[in-house]
Amino acid sequence: MxxxxxxxxxxxxxxxxxxxxxPIAFVQETLFPYIKDNVKEYLRTHWEEEECQRDVGLLRKQALEDSSLEGAVLIPLESGSGEEELERVIQAVVDNVHWQMSLDRKNTALKQLQGHIWRTAYAAGHVKxxxxxxxxxxxxxxxxxxxxxxxxxxxxxxxxxxxxxxxxxxxxxxxxxxxxxxxxxxxxxxxxxxxxxxxxxxxxxxxxxxxxxxxxxxxxxxxxxxxxxxxxxxxxxxxxxxxxxxxxxxxxxxxxxxxxx
The missing domain is CATH 3.40.50.1000 (HAD superfamily/HAD-like)
Incomplete structure (x- = not known):
């Protein structure tokens, strides 16, 4: 060199x-753990917003494409109202995101949601x-x-x-x-x-x-x-x-x- x-x-x-x-360490030790630790809270807070629903829709579509893969997590549609039903769907999204990240997937659906979660983190000063x-x-x-x-x-x-x-x-x-x-x-x-x-x-x-x-x-x-x-x-x-x-x-x-x- x-x-x-x-x-x-x-x-x-x-x-x-x-x-x-x-540094790879910033991505692996700061950015990715932030997603894993905060994805559920982010979804609960932003669930009703159009952008969040678009993100979940893309993940749901990706999950269908992945359905034949070992460990794949499908994301159901909400089949009714109520806190319990909402929690069930949100947990499926969280499990799907964690599964994809464990495989270091790089599809657009996952990256888009990650980007939106990081946006809140950067704006709040939690991450630089x-x-x-x-x-x-x-x-x-x-x-x-x-x-x-x-x-x-x-x-x-x-x-x-x-x-x-x-x-x-x-x-x-x-x-x-x-x-x-x-x-x-x-x-x-x-x-x-x-x-x-x-x-x-x-x-x-x-x-x-x-x-x-x-x-x-x-x-x-x-x-x-x-x-x-x-x-x-x-x-x-x-x-x-x-x-x-x-x-x-x-x-x-x-x-x-x-x-x-």
Missing amino acids: GALPVPSEVRAILLDIEGTTT GKVFEDVVPAIRKWREAGMKVYIYSSGSIEAQKLLFGYSTEGDILELFDGHFDTTVGPKVESESYRRIAASIGCATNNILFLTDVPREANAAEEANAHVAVVIRPGNAGLTDDEKSYYSLISSFTELFLPSST
Whole structure:
């Protein structure tokens, strides 16, 4: 690792979040436990709201699609009024969310509800988004050099904006030109990166994707995007083959932009 020259055709830097801009520990030890501990209270408080009902509807539909999977939890419709019936349905939603999270599912239905729960947490000051200290200064430098900067994460776009809008560095949303989540496609499929390039309005080889996950890097590379794998404390280790194959950085400051000279 050390200085990594950015190819001259690169016009946009696409960033993963977990393990790249943000410690995995923040996601695993702060964000996810918050959902598990607070989902029931959130549902009880917001149940009558249209947004909450939409979220539950999406989860119910996802649960039907998952019904053949081991341990899947279906979400019944309310078959009457009364506190007991409401509690029964809410508990099914809670059990479904816990089951999905135990499998590290990344579908839109789950991510949408998680994003809305986190929104209340960030707004109340219960949670602040954590970013590595090299992230903000490096992105400012890239932008000064004329580079566009985008986020691509399996967390919903709303969850991304909350993390950066209520971050330990303050509101840093202005640093990003756009956000992508799994509605554009899974991060391990090359087609997703082609869709992102089309959305940005550039060729895939105008993009440099930074991620900690070799499978994602591989998918981006298959789409002809440039990639670098980010080594951060707490990230999963790489095989010797992966270490020798991929360009590696341990800090955003190691990216060397020709246009900034």
